[in-house]
Amino acid sequence: MSTPIPWPVPEPELPADVHPALAAVARAAHRAYGEARRRHTRAELGTETAMGADGTPTMLVDRLVEDAVAEAARAAGANLLSEEAGFLDNGSAVTLVVDPVDGSANAAAGVPLSCIAAVVSVDGTATEALTCWFDTGRSWHAVAGRPTPYRTSGRTRLDGAALNVLRPRPAGRDAWHRLTDRAARIRILSTTCLEGALVAEGSIDAFADAGGDVHRIMDLAAAMVTVPAAGGAVIDAFGRPLEIDPDLTRRWSGIIAATPRLAEEIAAAVTAG
Amino acid sequence: MSTPIPWPVPEPELPADVHPALAAVARAAHRAYGEARRRHTRAELGTETAMGADGTPTMLVDRLVEDAVAEAARAAGANLLSEEAGFLDNGSAVTLVVDPVDGSANAAAGVPLSCIAAVVSVDGTATEALTCWFDTGRSWHAVAGRPTPYRTSGRTRLDGAALNVLRPRPAGRDAWHRLTDRAARIRILSTTCLEGALVAEGSIDAFADAGGDVHRIMDLAAAMVTVPAAGGAVIDAFGRPLEIDPDLTRRWSGIIAATPRLAEEIAAAVTAG
Structure with a gap:
């Protein structure tokens, strides 16, 4: 009951x-x-x-x-x-x-x-x-454009990172393991926006959708302001521009990371297959 | 920094x-x-x-x-x-x-x-x-022996369950996927005792170590009192008795589930390989 x-x-x-x-x-x-x-x-x-x-x-x-x-x-x-x-x-x-x-x-x-x-x-x-x-x-x-109290962890490398992800999907299992096998810690909290906040404040190194194209723009928009101001980056795993667009059928594989370099390294791991 | x-x-x-x-x-x-x-x-x-x-x-x-x-x-x-x-x-x-x-x-x-x-x-x-x-x-x-306000979800089947797990380990990947592929929701919160509390109150259906023998008795002891009082069960995936023992080298693969039947079904999935 x-x-x-x-x-x-x-x-x-x-x-x-x-x-x-x-x-x-x-x-x-x-x-x-x-x-x-x-x-x-x-x-x-x-x-x-x-x-x-x-x-x-x-x-x-x-x-x-x-x-x-x-x-x-x-x-x-x-x-x-x-x-x-x-x-x-x-x-x-x-x-x-x-x-x-x-x-x-x-x-x-x-x-x-x-x-x-x-x-x-x-x-x-x-x-x-x-x-x-x-x-x-x-x-x-x-x-945007103003200092914030948040500082990401500053991590630049995926190997040994504390990485949050979505659950693995059957079609994307290889990419998921390419990514998670290199991380020191893996968490699945099922709340992209809170996970973005944890990246901004330095509690985790990154959050990634491992190529599942799950994210809508409202899943990433707050992180797009908060995380760069804290030293990090928000990108799409496949390099598509993140755009605020009333067309809600658009999807991205968001990567929210402590540094631009870590974001790119995660994107490379996701798309290496 | x-x-x-x-x-x-x-x-x-x-x-x-x-x-x-x-x-x-x-x-x-x-x-x-x-x-x-x-x-x-x-x-x-x-x-x-x-x-x-x-x-x-x-x-x-x-x-x-x-x-x-x-x-x-x-x-x-x-x-x-x-x-x-x-x-x-x-x-x-x-x-x-x-x-x-x-x-x-x-x-x-x-x-x-x-x-x-x-x-x-x-x-x-x-x-x-x-x-x-x-x-x-x-x-x-x-x-123990007194009514509690907690009620588990009452779920009896793994298929479609909301299941929390530990991260997959290379040696245990098959068991991990046998388990997680059947669940509707997968989370990794990295805090067994809080996850046990979530099972007790009915927020998730189960938590399981998919055969990794990660748990010490203090990881499971609170759930062993709280979860059965709420209708659920705490068992070891391999059927070993859960015992309070000063020998802290002992390990278990704990399963904390909304019902005894769900716990057994999870154990069967973990050990089927």
Whole structure:
């Protein structure tokens, strides 16, 4: 029998200078996810309710949080580009690119590793990013072109790295092992955006999709602001440009790494086969 | 350049009826780990300082937290069986079996997934267990023979399960894929004791060491009390009895599962090769 997740969802801890629209969607997401946990069992939260604008199934937890995010974006006067709803035009020069629930399967099951990740985009350029971990309220904030408190580990070599990955898929098993066999530590946390934050702050050396083309732009957008500011790099394993684009059928194999050199070394390992 | 982990370590949130010696070691461990984070960089915390009584290297973070745990056990008048120090006889009928820092690599690096796990053992029988997640203060407590609030997911089949594992090792790759290929979700969190708590509360269906003989008794002892009380099972993949034993060279391939049937099905998959 499926049970509710008993743990509370605290308010996000936000820095004073965060963009008001980012703060608004983060607070709305935390409240909505907390409410969803109180009202629904794990099985209910994980029920697929529809097909999202990105072509993947939407779970109930995704829909409940995204509805709250969409309302908060509208109230803040910003456009929204989001996984399930696609592009919502509220007539603004500012678009929020948001993954309302990164790590949806974790969020539905009660594995305490999920977050909201959002960026401010102006004319297709990400200018500011916020990632908030639902279970703790811990947040990571970065503004393009400004110093941040985050410093990556600085690692340049894959051999001996602490590497986070997605699970291996049958078709990509060789690339997965080419990559993971060289790492000192392997983790699969199933939450790309939190894993990007861990790269930015130096807790892990890198995160990689080993060629599975799993990532949508909202999975990588916050890292694209936060990680370079901390000394790292975000690239696609196959060299495709990472672009904020309302076409949510586009996919990338994201690599988020402590240094540009490590990112390139990981890409070389993924594509060597 | 390695940096300190900036996040605080809160006090553990403990139920009123927890054994005072368990509460004492949990509080001491949280304080010591918080202090270790403030004083040392990630690289320092991860430096191997000695060889533990269990035959694996001791990191600085392990030593600092275990020293505090040993002092708390002594002050509480309990014996201690711990990974690094081995058995400390304080002349008591009660022995605390403790993993002072489960997920040591996470704890040293700043990956926010590590905990203290401890049981009260009387004449080799575990009677009470406490697991406290350092980064949140969240705790799981169970007393043998008493009802607990935890309910596992109740899953009985491996096919489609949410399964946590250790990373694959070259020698055990076949068993690892036999197991993981059948699961719907795979995670590697690198903290067996927290993963056991997630099985107990129904957030994941199972955790397994796919035949690597990685587990010491303190990796499994808390789950051995908490998980059966919640409907699940803890077994060794090769059918060896799980025993609290001061001989810390003994190893098991622990399986922590939502039901006895799921545990047996995982064991069969691991040993089928």
